[in-house]
Amino acid sequence: MTDLRSLPSVDRLLQTSLAVEMIAQYGRPLTVDAIRGELELARARFSQGESLPDEGELLRRIQQQLENWTTPTLFPVINATGVILHTNLGRAPLSRAAIQAVQEAALGYSNLEFDVAKGQRGSRLIHAEALLRRLTGAEAALVVNNNAAAVLLTLTALARRKSVVIARSQLVEIGGGFRVPDVMKQSGAKLIEVGATNRVHLADYEQALEEPSVALVLRAHRSNFRIIGFTSEPTLAEMATVAHRAGLPLVDDLGSGTLLDTARYGMAHEPTLQESLAAGADLVCFSGDKLLGGPQAGIIVGKADLVAKLRKHPLARAIRADKLCLAALTATLLHYLKDEAEREIPIWRMISTPIETIRARAESWREAIGFGEVVASQSTVGGGSLPGETLPTFVLSLAVPHPTRFMARLRVARPPVIACLENDRILLDPRTVAVEDERMVIESLKREFRE
Numbered sequence: 325m326t327d328l329r330s331l332p333s334v335d336r337l338l339q340t341s342l343a344v345e346m347i348a349q350y351g352r353p354l355t356v357d358a359i360r361g362e363l364e365l366a367r368a369r370f371s372q373g374e375s376l377p378d379e380g381e382l383l384r385r386i387q388q389q390l391e392n393w394t395t396p397t398l399f400p401v402i403n404a405t406g407v408i409l410h411t412n413l414g415r416a417p418l419s420r421a422a423i424q425a426v427q428e429a430a431l432g433y434s435n436l437e438f439d440v441a442k443g444q445r446g447s448r449l450i451h452a453e454a455l456l457r458r459l460t461g462a463e464a465a466l467v468v469n470n471n472a473a474a475v476l477l478t479l480t481a482l483a484r485r486k487s488v489v490i491a492r493s494q495l496v497e498i499g500g501g502f503r504v505p506d507v508m509k510q511s512g513a514k515l516i517e518v519g520a521t522n523r524v525h526l527a528d529y530e531q532a533l534e535e536p537s538v539a540l541v542l543r544a545h546r547s548n549f550r551i552i553g554f555t556s557e558p559t560l561a562e563m564a565t566v567a568h569r570a571g572l573p574l575v576d577d578l579g580s581g582t583l584l585d586t587a588r589y590g591m592a593h594e595p596t597l598q599e600s601l602a603a604g605a606d607l608v609c610f611s612g613d614k615l616l617g618g619p620q621a622g623i624i625v626g627k628a629d630l631v632a633k634l635r636k637h638p639l640a641r642a643i644r645a646d647k648l649c650l651a652a653l654t655a656t657l658l659h660y661l662k663d664e665a666e667r668e669i670p671i672w673r674m675i676s677t678p679i680e681t682i683r684a685r686a687e688s689w690r691e692a693i694g695f696g697e698v699v700a701s702q703s704t705v706g707g708g709s710l711p712g713e714t715l716p717t718f719v720l721s722l723a724v725p726h727p728t729r730f731m732a733r734l735r736v737a738r739p740p741v742i743a744c745l746e747n748d749r750i751l752l753d754p755r756t757v758a759v760e761d762e763r764m765v766i767e768s769l770k771r772e773f774r775e
C-alpha cells in the first residue's frame with residue numbers, strides 16, 4: 325500500500341471480528357489505545373519511507389501490543405539452581421497450608437482486628453503472637469513487614485538520640501541495601517563501634533557501656549560471611565550479663581532465625597531463636613522468609629515491656645504486617661507446633677531430602693530427555709544464612725555447544741527454568757525443584773534439544 329488513505333480507520337478496525345474479541349478480552353479503552361497507537365506508528369513509519377501494513381498485519385500488531393501491556397511482570401519460575409533461599413527468586417516458597425490460609429484471608433472478610441467473642445475491636449497482633457510465644461518461649465512477639473523494618477523499629481523506639489554499642493565485625497551489609505550502620509543512622513541512634521575487625525572482647529563492651537548515652541547493645545548475625553583465623557568474640561550470654569549489669573537491653577538481629585537445628589542436616593549450626601533467648605537476649609529480630617520458611621515478614625520476640633514500647637511507636641503502624649502475611653505466617657508456625665515442619669514446609673523438605681532421592685530424580689530427568697550425566701555437586705542454603713555451607717547433592721549436568729545461549733532460552737521459556745553454569749556445563753539441581761514442576765523442566769529441556 326502506498327497511500328495513507330488506504331490505512332483503515334479506528335472505527336473500521338473496531339468493527340472487525342478480531343477487534344471484537346480483543347474488546348471482550350482486554351476492554352474497549354485499552355483496545356482503542358492499542359489501535360490508535362499502532363495506526364500512529366504505521367503513519368510515522370510510512371513518512372520514513374516504509375510501506376503500510378495491511379489490515380491483517382495491523383490487527384496482529386495490535387493484538388501483540390495488548391498482550392505486552394497486560395502480561396504480568398511478576399510470574400512463577402522454576403528454581404533449578406540448588407540455592408534454597410534464593411533472594412532474587414523470592415526466597416521461601418510457602419507450604420500448602422500457608423497458601424490455603426492466604427487464599428481464605430484474601431477471599432473475603434476476616435477477624436483481622438475484630439474480637440468475635442466480645443463483638444468489638446481486636447488486635448491484628450494476636451494472630452501470630454501466641455504461637456511465637458509458645459514456640460520460642462518469649463514473653464511477647466510483634467510482626468512487621470520485614471526484618472529490616474524490625475531492626476529499624478527496634479533501634480528507633482529504643483535508641484533514638486541515644487547510642488547503640490555494636491562490635492565492629494558486625495557492621496554487616498546484607499543484600500538489597502540493608503547495612504547495619506545505615507539503619508542505625510536512619511533510626512537516629514548513634515553508633516559506638518567496639519573491638520577490632522577480627523576480635524572483640526568483653527572488656528571492650530564494658531568500657532563502651534560506661535558512656536551514659538548508651539541505650540542498648542546490639543548483636544548482628546554475620547549472615548552472609550564468615551571471619552576465620554585469629555578471631556574472638558564474647559558469647560551472647562556473656563554479652564547479656566554485661567548489658568544487664570549496666571541496666572541495658574541486649575538486642576540480637578539474628579537475620580535468618582531458625583527454629584530447627586541445621587546441624588541435624590549435616591550443615592553448620594545456625595543459631596536458633598530459642599538459644600538466643602535462653603542466652604539472655606531481650607529482643608530477637610529475624611525474617612519470616614529465610615529459614616523460618618514463611619512469608620516476607622520481620623518478627624521481633626522478647627521481653628514484654630520492650631515489645632510494648634515498639635508496638636506503641638508510630639513507626640510500628642507504618643510497617644505493620646498485612647493480613648495475607650499474618651495468615652501465611654500463622655499457618656507456617658503451626659507446622660512447627662505440630663512437629664511437621666520438615667514434611668510440610670518446602671525449604672525444610674528441600675534441606676532434608678535424602679541424597680539418594682535427589683540422585684534418583686536427577687537420573688529420571690536424564691532418562692526422560694536422553695541426554696546429559698548425573699554428577700555429584702553442592703546445593704546451598706543462601707538467603708543470608710549459613711555462608712559457605714553446602715549440602716551434598718546430585719545434579720543433571722548438560723554439555724551443550726552454546727551453554728550461555730541455551731540457558732537464556734531456558735530462562736525465557738514459560739515457565740522459565742533457572743539453572744547454573746559451571747565450567748561450561750549447565751547444572752540442574754532437583755533439590756530446589758518441586759516434584760510437581762519436574763514435568764515442565766523435562767518438557768522445556770526436550771524442546772530445547774529438538775531446536
Ligand SMILES: *Cc1c(COP(=O)(O)O)cnc(C)c1O
Pocket residue numbers: 470471472473475498502544545546547577578579580610611612621622707708
Ligand atoms: C536478612 C537479614 C536482614 C534483613 O531481613 P529482611 O527480612 O530481608 O528485611 C537483617 N539483618 C540480618 C542479620 C539479616 O541476615
